[in-house]
Amino acid sequence: MKNLLTQALAVAVALTSLASCNKDEDKATIAPSASLSLKSSTNTVVLTQLNDANDIITYNWNAVSFALSGTDASKAPGVTYQVQIAKSADGFGYPAVFDAGTNLTKTIKVKDLNDGLNAIGIATQKPVPVYARVVAVVGGDNHTFASAPVALTATAYPACLPPNADTWALVGPAGLGWPSGGASEDGIPLTWNCALQAYTARAALNAGEFKFRKDKAWSINLGGAGSLTQGAPLSLNGPNLSITTPGTYTVKLTVNGAGAGVSGGTVTVTP
Numbered sequence: 001m002k003n004l005l006t007q008a009l010a011v012a013v014a015l016t017s018l019a020s021c022n023k024d025e026d027k028a029t030i031a032p033s034a035s036l037s038l039k040s041s042t043n044t045v046v047l048t049q050l051n052d053a054n055d056i057i058t059y060n061w062n063a064v065s066f067a068l069s070g071t072d073a074s075k076a077p078g079v080t081y082q083v084q085i086a087k088s089a090d091g092f093g094y095p096a097v098f099d100a101g102t103n104l105t106k107t108i109k110v111k112d113l114n115d116g117l118n119a120i121g122i123a124t125q126k127p128v129p130v131y132a133r134v135v136a137v138v139g140g141d142n143h144t145f146a147s148a149p150v151a152l153t154a155t156a157y158p159a160c161l162p163p164n165a166d167t168w169a170l171v172g173p174a175g176l177g178w179p180s181g182g183a184s185e186d187g188i189p190l191t192w193n194c195a196l197q198a199y200t201a202r203a204a205l206n207a208g209e210f211k212f213r214k215d216k217a218w219s220i221n222l223g224g225a226g227s228l229t230q231g232a233p234l235s236l237n238g239p240n241l242s243i244t245t246p247g248t249y250t251v252k253l254t255v256n257g258a259g260a261g262v263s264g265g266t267v268t269v270t271p
Contacts (some may be wrong), residue, residue, distance in 0.1 A: 001093065002135075003087070003120060007021075007207050013139065013166035016122070017163075017264075020211070020225050021248055026271055027040045027178040027227065031066065031067055031114045032064045033064050033065045033066070033067070034054060034062060034135065035064075035147070036061055036065050036134055036135075036145065036146065036147035037060065037061060037062055037116070037148075038059060038060075038061050038066060038132065038133060038134045038148070038150050039059070039150070039153065040057060040058070040059050040060075040062070040085075040132065040150055041057055041058040041059075041149060042057055043114065043150075043152055043153065044127075044152070044153045044154075045152065045153070045154050045155070046056055046155040046214055047110050047113060047117075047154070047155060047156050047157055048110070048157065048191050049110075049114075049157055049191070049194065049195065049200070050108050050193070050200055050201075050202045050250060050259060051202060052109070052111040052114075052191070053111070053254075054108070054109065054110050055086065055107050055108070055109055055110075055111060056108060056109060056110045056113055057107070057108050057113065057152075058105060058106070058107040058108075059083050059105065059106045059107075059108075059132065059134065059195040060104060061081065061104055061105075061134040061147065062104070063104055064079065064136050066138055066143070067135075068080060068195060070071070070209070078102075078138075079136050079137065079138060080099070080100070080101055080137045081097055081100040081101070081103065081135065081136055082092055082096075082097050082098065082134070082135045082137055082145075083097075083098040083100060083102070083106045083132060083133075083134055083135075083139065084096065084110070084133050084134075084135055085095055085113075085117070085120070085130055085131065085132045085152070086120065086133075086149075087120055087121065087122065087128075087130055088131065089131045089151075090151040091147065092133065092146070092149075093216075095120065096116030096117065096119055096120050096187070097100070097117060098116065098117075098207075100134075109140050110181045111156070113156075113270075114156050114157060114159065116158065117130070117154055117156040118158065118159050119155060122154065123156050123157065123158035123159065124155075124156065125155060125156070125157055125158070125195075126151050126155060127154070127155050128153070128154055128156070129152070129153055130151075130152050130154050131149035131150065131152065132149065132150050132152055133146050133147045133148070133149045133150065134146070134147045135147075136220055141204075142186060149201065153164065157194065157195060158216055159194065160192075160194040161192075162171055162179055162192035163192070163258065164258040164259065165259075166188045166255070166259065167189070167214065167215050167216070168189075168199045168212055168213070168214055168252060168253060168255070169186045169187040169189050169190060169212065169216070170187050170188040170190065170201065170203075170211075170212055170214060170223075171188075171209050171210060171211060171212070171213055172208060172209045172210030172211055172240060173206060173208030173209055173210070174205045174206050174207070174209060174210035174241075174242070174243040175188040175205060175206070175207040175210055176185045176188060178217070180196070180215075185216070186213075186216045187210075187213075188201055188251075189201065190212075190251065190253055193252075196252060198252050198253060198254045199253040199254075199255065200250065200251060200252050200253070201250075201251045201254075202248065202249075202250050202251075203219075203248065203249065203251065204246075204248050205243050205246060205247065205248070205251075205269075206243065206246050206247075207243055207244055207245060207246045207250050208242065208243060208268045209240035209241065209242050209243075210233045210240065210241055210242070210243065211219055211240050211241060212234070212253060212267070214262065220236065220260075221236070221237060221242055221260050222234040222236065222238060222253075222255070222262075222264065222265055223235070223237065223238030223239050223241060224239065224240055224241060225238070225239040225241070227266065228241065228243075228268065228269040228270075229268065229269065229270055230267065230268070231244050231252055231263065231266045231267070232267050233266055233270075234253075234264050234265045234267055235264045236262070237263065237264065239268065243269070247271055248269060248271070249269050249271055250268075250269070250271075251267065251268075251269050252266050252267065252268040252269075252270075253265060253266075254266050254267075
């Protein structure tokens with residue numbers, strides 16, 4: 001009986017040891033092949049709404065791969081990258097995030113960067129220090145494998161909603177030509193500018209005529225005559241305006257009234 005008990009105990013210990021080994025093997029650890037290092041194209045940015053569509057900063061970093069210890073190397077996870085921006089070098093709990101996929105570079109446009117800065121509470125129109133880092137995302141982990149933070153001085157503008165649902169576009173040969181089809185066709189769109197309290201665009205214009213129309217329809221359109229650099233008055237169904245010299249211009253449109261109550265406005269066009 002004693003021998004049987006001893007044998008049973010030995011088998012139990014062996015099974016326990018084997019299970020322990022299996023558990024240890026299942027506890028795979030992930031190790032990066034190198035430290036991440038982030039570089040930026042500039043350390044100071046000034047964001048303005050007129051330049052929303054422009055590229056403003058580019059970040060670059062080195063590639064890293066990850067190996068799993070204690071398991072099949074073929075199961076090593078894929079890696080994607082994020083650029084994260086936060087208000088402090090050690091405060092990346094809720095950063096602005098810019099996904100880069102598997103790329104080793106990320107170029108950010110003015111509007112996207114401004115939206116991100118606004119989201120973390122920066123919209124002062126004054127220079128503010130912020131910090132960027134790149135993170136290698138493995139599975140659902142987007143914090144552990146990060147570069148050292150890189151400082152950036154950013155001047156952001158506050159985003160705001162337009163005062164109404166009206167949309168305006170510059171139409172005519174000075175822009176993209178006269179719309180000839182349905183509502184899906186239009187000219188150069190103008191966006192509501194919070195700081196200027198007007199509809200604005202920064203665009204390349206041709207020598208030629210133009211006017212403005214609302215909501216992709218001719219039912220309400222504005223034209224006029226006068227000095228574009230001084231602010232030409234506009235009226236409903238007014239005459240075509242004209243650009244004499246092709247170039248890149250800032251267009252500022254103020255509108256009197258909204259919806260069916262639009263009665264006129266002014267336009268300023270400056271290089």
